[in-house]
Amino acid sequence: MPRQIPWWVGGIAMSLLFYFSFSTFGANRPIGASTGMAYLATVLFGLDANSYAYTAEIEQSGAWEGVMLIGLFFGGLFMSIFVTKSFHLSLIPTLWKERKNRSVKSRMIWSFIAGFLLVFGARLAGGCNAGHILSGGSQLALSGIIFAVFALGTGVITGRFFYKKKVCKNDR
Amino acid sequence: MTDRIVHMFDTVAKQGHGSVWTVLFIGFVFGAVILYSRLDKFEKMAGFMIFEDTLVPRMAMTTVALSSLGFYILVQTGYASYSVKPVLLAGLITGAILFGIGLVILGKCPSAFFVSVSEGRIDALVGVLGGMVGGAVFTLFYPQIKNLMGPDLGKVQIFHYFEYHALLVVLIFSTILLITAYLLPTIEYKDPADFNKN
Numbered sequence: 001m002p003r004q005i006p007w008w009v010g011g012i013a014m015s016l017l018f019y020f021s022f023s024t025f026g027a028n029r030p031i032g033a034s035t036g037m038a039y040l041a042t043v044l045f046g047l048d049a050n051s052y053a054y055t056a057e058i059e060q061s062g063a064w065e066g067v068m069l070i071g072l073f074f075g076g077l078f079m080s081i082f083v084t085k086s087f088h089l090s091l092i093p094t095l096w097k098e099r100k101n102r103s104v105k106s107r108m109i110w111s112f113i114a115g116f117l118l119v120f121g122a123r124l125a126g127g128c129n130a131g132h133i134l135s136g137g138s139q140l141a142l143s144g145i146i147f148a149v150f151a152l153g154t155g156v157i158t159g160r161f162f163y164k165k166k167v168c169k170n171d172r
Numbered sequence: 173m174t175d176r177i178v179h180m181f182d183t184v185a186k187q188g189h190g191s192v193w194t195v196l197f198i199g200f201v202f203g204a205v206i207l208y209s210r211l212d213k214f215e216k217m218a219g220f221m222i223f224e225d226t227l228v229p230r231m232a233m234t235t236v237a238l239s240s241l242g243f244y245i246l247v248q249t250g251y252a253s254y255s256v257k258p259v260l261l262a263g264l265i266t267g268a269i270l271f272g273i274g275l276v277i278l279g280k281c282p283s284a285f286f287v288s289v290s291e292g293r294i295d296a297l298v299g300v301l302g303g304m305v306g307g308a309v310f311t312l313f314y315p316q317i318k319n320l321m322g323p324d325l326g327k328v329q330i331f332h333y334f335e336y337h338a339l340l341v342v343l344i345f346s347t348i349l350l351i352t353a354y355l356l357p358t359i360e361y362k363d364p365a366d367f368n369k370n
Contacts, residue, residue, distance in 0.1 A: 003366070007227050010209030011234025011353070017205060018239045021198050023252045027190035030255055031202065033283035041307030043176045054314035063183035064195060069286055071199020076287035078200070079207040086207075086366065089292045093214035093279060094363045095224065110277050111295045115302025116309075117274030118282055123310040124317065125267025126257050128282045129275070132268075134232065136257055138239035140345060142328040143259045147268045154272030155221040162277060163222055 003084050018138065029064070030139070032131030033072075034122035036065025041119070099163040125151075203287050212287040212296075214279030215361045221276045225361040230353045237349035244342045256327040263321030 005013070020026040039062025042048070042055045049056040080087040092107045100106070122128035125147055127136065133151075136144020185192050206212050209231060219225035246252035275281060278299045280288050285303070288296030310317065330345070331338040 015238035038307035072203035075203025076290035114278035115299030119306035121270030150268035
């Protein structure tokens with residue numbers, strides 16, 4: 001088995017899955033992930049629906065995405081162990097070492113902050129890239145297109161300041 | 173916590189969006205596709221935003237192009253219905269900006285960081301923990317935050333502006349994305365860690 005599929009195979013496979021999830025043959029709803037993250041957070045920290053308005057508001061879609069995320073974890077685990085055989089414990093990504101630093105502490109602190117911003121931002125925006133860009137874009141939703149422009153624009157600008165430029169490859 | 177988890181599965185079983193097994197299956201395949209195309213990697217997601225890799229935009233454009241056409245056909249034939257998120261303008265823009273910063277620093281999105289954890293990446297696990305705290309803080313301050321999220325511009329789809337030409341709009345949108353995905357150069361960050369360890 002190859003260790004990676006090309007982008008177009010990935011794109012086709014992903015859209016087939018989206019058809020299934022979106023249609024009445026599957027779940028009759030688009031895929032999203034960040035509501036599930038917020039829902040799992042309320043489970044972990046014991047923020048129940050009786051006391052917290054937001055938990056009550058995401059009770060239905062959050063539970064769906066929470067279960068979906070559990071499936072997602074095992075899907076990744078299955079592939080990384082049996083197919084790509086890429087499972088191994090690692091602390092810092094290679095590109096981070098190249099562009100930022102080799103400090104484990106720095107990577108962990110930034111990971112925590114970034115994870116916080118991702119989920120907090122996604123909840124504020126009402127969705128993440130799965131809900132807004134992939135599912136939203138596929139429905140030609142205005143919200144998805146606005147989200148894509150601002151999230152990716154900010155990402156590119158932040159990336160320029162946050163990571164060091166590489167010699168010879170910085171002018172493109 | 174155990175009863176909340178039981179409650180979660182129970183809610184899914186009752187809500188009519190597929191059985192628990194269907195939802196787990198959707199997640200499983202979603203995770204498998206993300207991992208197999210290596211979308212979960214820092215080098216792919218952060219690399220895309222610092223122009224070191226073009227896998228993410230090419231794959232995302234292909235997915236959206238094919239899905240927009242497929243979704244349109246499914247809705248027209250009665251096998252699906254649109255479920256569009258509203259535009260809560262201030263929340264949407266502020267949230268997208270915070271999300272963009274988080275995305276380029278962590279190098280994964282809220283679905284990919286779970287997949288990354290399943291590959292043994294400790295930094296992704298720390299990202300998930302940060303995300304959990306982010307979700308909890310949002311829940312705690314939701315009553316205050318809610319007032320700042322508007323104005324609500326509604327659940328707008330682009331082709332609503334072109335009432336009689338919806339299919340044409342979808343076709344143009346999808347074609348532009350497919351052509352762009354095809355024309356984008358292949359820039360691939362070859363991670364030495366992928367080749368040494370195995």
